[in-house]
Amino acid sequence: MSKPHKQIILGAYLGGVNHHTLWSDPEAGSQIDFASFRHAAQTAERGRFDFFFLAEGLALRERLGLIFDQDVVGRPDTLPVLAALAAVTEHLGLIGTINATFNEPYELARQLSSLDHLSGGRAGWNVVTSFDAFTGANFRRAGFLHRDDRYTRAGEFLAAARELWDSWAADAVAADREAGVFLRDAKAGEFAFGGAQFDISGRFTTPRSPQGRPVILQAGVSPQGRDFAAGGADAIFSPYHRLDEAQEFYRDIRARAVRLGRPADAVKLLPHASFVLGESEADAIERHRDITRRQIGGRTAQILLETVWNRDLSGYDPDGPLPDVDPDPEGPPVVRGRARIAEDAHRRVAEWRALAETESYSLRDLAIHVFGRTEFVGTPEQVADRIDTFVQQDGSDGFILGSHLTPTGLDEFVDKVVPLLQERGSLRTDYTGTTLRDNLGLPYPDARPDARPDTLADAQPDVQPDATRVA
Ligand SMILES: Cc1cc2nc3c(=O)[nH]c(=O)nc-3n(C[C@H](O)[C@H](O)[C@H](O)COP(=O)(O)O)c2cc1C
Numbered sequence: 001m002s003k004p005h006k007q008i009i010l011g012a013y014l015g016g017v018n019h020h021t022l023w024s025d026p027e028a029g030s031q032i033d034f035a036s037f038r039h040a041a042q043t044a045e046r047g048r049f050d051f052f053f054l055a056e057g058l059a060l061r062e063r064l065g066l067i068f069d070q071d072v073v074g075r076p077d078t079l080p081v082l083a084a085l086a087a088v089t090e091h092l093g094l095i096g097t098i099n100a101t102f103n104e105p106y107e108l109a110r111q112l113s114s115l116d117h118l119s120g121g122r123a124g125w126n127v128v129t130s131f132d133a134f135t136g137a138n139f140r141r142a143g144f145l146h147r148d149d150r151y152t153r154a155g156e157f158l159a160a161a162r163e164l165w166d167s168w169a170a171d172a173v174a175a176d177r178e179a180g181v182f183l184r185d186a187k188a189g190e191f192a193f194g195g196a197q198f199d200i201s202g203r204f205t206t207p208r209s210p211q212g213r214p215v216i217l218q219a220g221v222s223p224q225g226r227d228f229a230a231g232g233a234d235a236i237f238s239p240y241h242r243l244d245e246a247q248e249f250y251r252d253i254r255a256r257a258v259r260l261g262r263p264a265d266a267v268k269l270l271p272h273a274s275f276v277l278g279e280s281e282a283d284a285i286e287r288h289r290d291i292t293r294r295q296i297g298g299r300t301a302q303i304l305l306e307t308v309w310n311r312d313l314s315g316y317d318p319d320g321p322l323p324d325v326d327p328d329p330e331g332p333p334v335v336r337g338r339a340r341i342a343e344d345a346h347r348r349v350a351e352w353r354a355l356a357e358t359e360s361y362s363l364r365d366l367a368i369h370v371f372g373r374t375e376f377v378g379t380p381e382q383v384a385d386r387i388d389t390f391v392q393q394d395g396s397d398g399f400i401l402g403s404h405l406t407p408t409g410l411d412e413f414v415d416k417v418v419p420l421l422q423e424r425g426s427l428r429t430d431y432t433g434t435t436l437r438d439n440l441g442l443p444y445p446d447a448r449p450d451a452r453p454d455t456l457a458d459a460q461p462d463v464q465p466d467a468t469r470v471a
Pocket residue numbers: 054055056057058097099127128129130131219220221222223224225226237238239272339
């Protein structure tokens with residue numbers, strides 16, 4: 001039996017000021033004005049994307065106590081941005097990255113449920129965890145959780161949020177004008193959740209939302225992170241772009257999902273990706289080279305490598321060889337507020353030295369190779385073909401696409417690549433549902449059974465008029 005042709009899932013991502021974006025480009029707009037978010041989201045919807053996606057940064061990066069100029073603004077709080085976008089889009093899912101380490105389930109479940117209501121069922125939550133004491137200090141929780149406990153808390157957080165989202169029966173709100181009954185269920189919203197991290201009980205204030213529960217994504221690749229996603233998420237924002245690595249990750253997550261009692265395809269895999277288009281392949285390669293060298297200048301290259309070396313590398317020529325000193329992972333941190341990319345800095349640097357030797361890389365070439373992030377470079381036909389092939393060969397189920405240019409970078413993708421993917425039958429030509437779950441083809445979670453019998457109307461007919469106050 002031949003494999004079914006997969007529909008590509010596409011998300012659009014707006015970055016902020018960092019080494020993937022070019023704020024200084026003459027065509028770049030604001031990283032924080034609503035007009036930028038609106039343009040990018042409406043462009044994604046024009047291209048029939050599944051969702052719009054925002055990352056989260058809860059601390060500004062610092063280098064030796066000073067703000068790192070490559071990570072300054074452009075990350076306003078996720079939920080207000082998504083709520084505002086709900087008003088100017090109709091079909092696009094709205095997924096926010098929100099930390100499970102520093103928040104509280106009641107508050108966040110309520111915000112996400114509200115977003116789901118306001119958007120008519122388009123809310124999603126990318127659950128991230130953080131072990132970073134520097135970020136935690138902003139929440140008076142510096143170092144409060146050991147790295148290994150992050151996912152225990154995230155698991156409990158999600159279980160508590162589900163309890164809250166499920167606390168209203170789907171038909172609890174009657175709003176029956178003739179009978180004068182607003183609520184059918186006097187127990188609506190009751191919940192209790194007990195765990196090592198959270199011990200909460202009470203009544204949830206928002207009725208069941210259109211999707212029942214927002215769509216859940218996860219970003220993180222440790223074994224704990226993989227199990228967390230395989231056991232309970234709908235999708236993973238993944239960092240794997242090389243087809244062989246991505247296929248391995250795909251197989252691993254599917255096997256974990258089955259082991260944890262879910263269908264193999266329960267979790268969609270969505271790597272980050274960006275693109276550079278050109279009139280010809282040579283043109284695209286030239287454009288790409290120019291963009292990457294503007295993204296990662298000499299100073300930025302030094303600082304990016306400092307995140308692993310943990311030494312001041314400002315004295316090393318970016319166009320010269322790699323620093324001849326060993327990394328100093330135990331020393332006081334040079335760069336703070338950035339996820340550590342190497343568990344073993346010595347091993348990582350040894351690998352980089354070998355690579356630089358083989359490829360004749362300078363310090364800056366290496367930084368571009370390691371931290372640069374453009375996966376699809378070519379003509380629109382080549383990019384469409386590579387994206388489709390990657391998905392059909394089970395490297396992923398789609399991509400979360402970002403561009404170096406805010407907010408108009410996605411325009412040429414939507415104008416030139418989307419029609420080609422549609423012609424191949426790999427991308428929808430129009431939306432067929434109304435919610436994010438519909439876009440992604442995800443099932444709806446079961447609601448709790450019908451409103452319970454001791455209703456306001458039956459049990460307390462004489463207090464009916466007061467029932468409206470409950471809402
Ligand atoms: C593709 C990807 C995107 C991420 N995006 C964010 C983000 O926007 N905000 C954040 O605080 N952490 C983000 N993280 C960090 C993770 O939540 C987590 O803190 C880190 O990757 C370690 O998790 P792990 O040990 O499971 O890999 C991201 C991780 C990955 C892999």
